[in-house]
Amino acid sequence: MRQMTIKIEKWELKRPFIISRMEPMLHGEVIVVEISQNGISGRGECERVDVFEPEYPSVAKQIEEYIDIVEQGVTREDLLRIMPSGHARNAIDCALFDLETKKKEIPAWKLAGLDQAPEAVTTMYTLPLSDSCIMAEMADQNSHRPILKLKLGRGNDIERVTAVRNAAPHSRLIVDANTSWTLDQLLEYLPKLVDLGVELIEQPLPPEQDHLLDGVNSAIPIAADESCLDRTSLANLVGRYQVVNVKLDKTGGITEALALTREAKKLGFDIMVGCMIGTSLAIAPALLLAQMARWIDLDSPLLLTKDRNHGLVYKDSLISPSSPALWG
Numbered sequence: 001m002r003q004m005t006i007k008i009e010k011w012e013l014k015r016p017f018i019i020s021r022m023e024p025m026l027h028g029e030v031i032v033v034e035i036s037q038n039g040i041s042g043r044g045e046c047e048r049v050d051v052f053e054p055e056y057p058s059v060a061k062q063i064e065e066y067i068d069i070v071e072q073g074v075t076r077e078d079l080l081r082i083m084p085s086g087h088a089r090n091a092i093d094c095a096l097f098d099l100e101t102k103k104k105e106i107p108a109w110k111l112a113g114l115d116q117a118p119e120a121v122t123t124m125y126t127l128p129l130s131d132s133c134i135m136a137e138m139a140d141q142n143s144h145r146p147i148l149k150l151k152l153g154r155g156n157d158i159e160r161v162t163a164v165r166n167a168a169p170h171s172r173l174i175v176d177a178n179t180s181w182t183l184d185q186l187l188e189y190l191p192k193l194v195d196l197g198v199e200l201i202e203q204p205l206p207p208e209q210d211h212l213l214d215g216v217n218s219a220i221p222i223a224a225d226e227s228c229l230d231r232t233s234l235a236n237l238v239g240r241y242q243v244v245n246v247k248l249d250k251t252g253g254i255t256e257a258l259a260l261t262r263e264a265k266k267l268g269f270d271i272m273v274g275c276m277i278g279t280s281l282a283i284a285p286a287l288l289l290a291q292m293a294r295w296i297d298l299d300s301p302l303l304l305t306k307d308r309n310h311g312l313v314y315k316d317s318l319i320s321p322s323s324p325a326l327w328g
Helices: 059-064 067-071 076-082 087-104 132-141 157-167 183-195 207-213 231-237 254-266 280-290
Strands: 003-017 025-037 040-047 125-127 147-151 172-176 198-202 222-224 243-246 270-273 313-315 318-320
Touching: 003 059, 003 067, 025 059, 025 087, 040 087, 040 280, 059 087, 076 087, 076 254, 087 254, 125 132, 132 157, 147 157, 157 172, 157 183, 183 198, 183 207, 231 243, 231 254, 243 254, 254 270, 254 280, 270 280, 280 318
Parallel strands: 125 147, 147 172, 172 198, 198 222, 222 243, 243 270
Antiparallel strands: 003 025, 025 040, 313 318
């Protein structure tokens, strides 16, 4: 019989992580699920999002509600049907996926249906929302990185992007408004962002305003983040977004994330792979998705003061797979 355990962990951040819609995060908080069977264990990690965004239900409580079902032998496919997408299912699904690779004695990339083992990928590096002078200082410190992602959304955003562009003239730029712009702001900012060399805009409007993007002919691709949870989201995004941001904590695990990525590509979307605040244990499954993505935002271990043992190998912005002792 299986046994499932839950562990809550705190991980210190190098600097407060700030986005437009929430209070500054001073640390990361994650939940690690471990599922053991016949002497073999698999692990999965999710962000404990309800600590930072109180409107979310308790992730730990959600996980606890499924302990009996998991220990009775539920499959990943069954889990998709009986448990809603989201953070809690992610930790369980990734643990089941990890367990399955060990039971079958095959690497995770083969179980995921990839053609070859994951290769090293380049991640963007996130600059938290702050005053333009502080963001320029952060950009200067990271101007060697190939691609920077700017958190925006509290007024004076063009000033922020301009300051970062001047501080990091050779870096590619992505901007993320985290649902905080209006349509008028988006239309006003677009030509200015083009001039500043921004190559992607992430989630400018709240999801309930997705329909306002009908007919917007943006010179910069727009990515759905908060508007894209799982495959059920895709129908609402066609014709409005050009890119979908796939995050394991939104899809509810690697099983749905792989299906979402493949379905989105069939529908003509470009793929971005993103993450919440977490350790390499959370990023390792997403590295499989990164093999199919145009934009990769898997920098959260770089934002921590330390990572867990056997973590992924980060050399500046280049991520290389690590030992299977971590995951998969």
